[in-house]
Amino acid sequence: PTSAHGTNPASAIMAGFRVVSVACLKDGDIDLADLRAKADQHARDLAALMVTYPSTHGVFEPTIREICDIVHAHGGQVYMDGANMNAQVGLCRPGDYGADVCHLNLHKTFCIPHGGGGPGVGPIGVAKHLMPYLPREFILDPTTGKILFGKGDRGKRPPYGNGSNYHSGGGKAGNIAAAPYGSASILTITWMYIRMMGAEGLKRASEVAILNANYIAKRLDPFFPVLFKGKHRLVAHECIIDLRQWKNVGIEVEDVAKRLMDYGFHAPTVSWPVAGTMMIEPTESEPKHELDRFCDAMISIHAEMQSIASGKQDRQNNVLKNAPHTTRQIASDKWDHPYSREEAAFPAPWTREHKFWPAVARIDNVYGDRNLFCSCPPVEDFDGRNS
Numbered sequence: 001p002t003s004a005h006g007t008n009p010a011s012a013i014m015a016g017f018r019v020v021s022v023a024c025l026k027d028g029d030i031d032l033a034d035l036r037a038k039a040d041q042h043a044r045d046l047a048a049l050m051v052t053y054p055s056t057h058g059v060f061e062p063t064i065r066e067i068c069d070i071v072h073a074h075g076g077q078v079y080m081d082g083a084n085m086n087a088q089v090g091l092c093r094p095g096d097y098g099a100d101v102c103h104l105n106l107h108k109t110f111c112i113p114h115g116g117g118g119p120g121v122g123p124i125g126v127a128k129h130l131m132p133y134l135p136r137e138f139i140l141d142p143t144t145g146k147i148l149f150g151k152g153d154r155g156k157r158p159p160y161g162n163g164s165n166y167h168s169g170g171g172k173a174g175n176i177a178a179a180p181y182g183s184a185s186i187l188t189i190t191w192m193y194i195r196m197m198g199a200e201g202l203k204r205a206s207e208v209a210i211l212n213a214n215y216i217a218k219r220l221d222p223f224f225p226v227l228f229k230g231k232h233r234l235v236a237h238e239c240i241i242d243l244r245q246w247k248n249v250g251i252e253v254e255d256v257a258k259r260l261m262d263y264g265f266h267a268p269t270v271s272w273p274v275a276g277t278m279m280i281e282p283t284e285s286e287p288k289h290e291l292d293r294f295c296d297a298m299i300s301i302h303a304e305m306q307s308i309a310s311g312k313q314d315r316q317n318n319v320l321k322n323a324p325h326t327t328r329q330i331a332s333d334k335w336d337h338p339y340s341r342e343e344a345a346f347p348a349p350w351t352r353e354h355k356f357w358p359a360v361a362r363i364d365n366v367y368g369d370r371n372l373f374c375s376c377p378p379v380e381d382f383d384g385r386n387s
Helices: 007-014 032-041 064-073 128-133 184-220 244-249 253-262 288-309 327-331 341-345 365-370
Strands: 048-052 077-082 101-104 124-126 138-140 147-149 239-242 277-280
Touching (some): 007 048, 032 064, 048 064, 124 128, 184 239, 184 288, 244 288, 253 277, 253 288, 327 341
Parallel strands (some): 077 101
Antiparallel strands (some): 101 124
């Protein structure tokens, strides 16, 4: 679907597939007519549909079963991106509505942080009919160096050299990685989380994640319209708020994101999956008072946006365009803005008591993306003689 995360088509292309996009309707759901047409067109070489559920638009698509049936009827398989399992664990099972393969992102849903570009790791589950094509699991005995295979094979030597021709079931797939468990230490954290939460705890986490997202959506909708909702006017575990209408008064979604830093918040995802919007995914971890603090900040920023639109604040030299404001700026003797330091750095009562301060003021993101400067030390600094 055109709503998919960019890693979906990228992964497919890296695996040697040709990607065909499926259109989405105005409400964010997959266009079934377009899916049928393209499934018919490519029936002879249709491999799979990659789909996320709930969708990246933040809704449970009611036609997910029909979507999977269409692909299966044309000889394809369904690969489900498990990025949004935070709204499913304990509530539903991908296999029940037609997924043949599903990877489980351990970040977010299963307790692993996703900062700093990773770690992107997690298990891949398949339906029973695909089990013969899975790579062979093996363990290296640290005392003998022998390869120990999975159940029923412990202690056996591989028939061909390093065992690369071994496979599970009747398929031909061998080992596909030197480290079959990926970042193994990550898995222990997830295992402990699952053990401590238990089945009921995991289900409760999904329920609270959905509840939190809908609470934010309800509070912010009168100020920032929620772009996509399900047929019951609800969202899944995340919601997308629309800020595009503010562009005609010179306010961009980036301005709101930067201003949130003055309130002590790191901004949610901006301009994805829809440009000019903000995608908010609170998860189950945030208590209600923190959700309220975030919503209060967004509502306060909305009032600031209105003052800019009405002309009370200059359209260029204002609290949004100059955000975020650092301690260095606030403490400086130089202050050439038409608003006060208090308005800049202490826009809400709680910011006077506790606040995570931004360390860097506004930068030109576009210039930075297009003009890279290596900040690495010179190669000579790594010379052993200089250490």
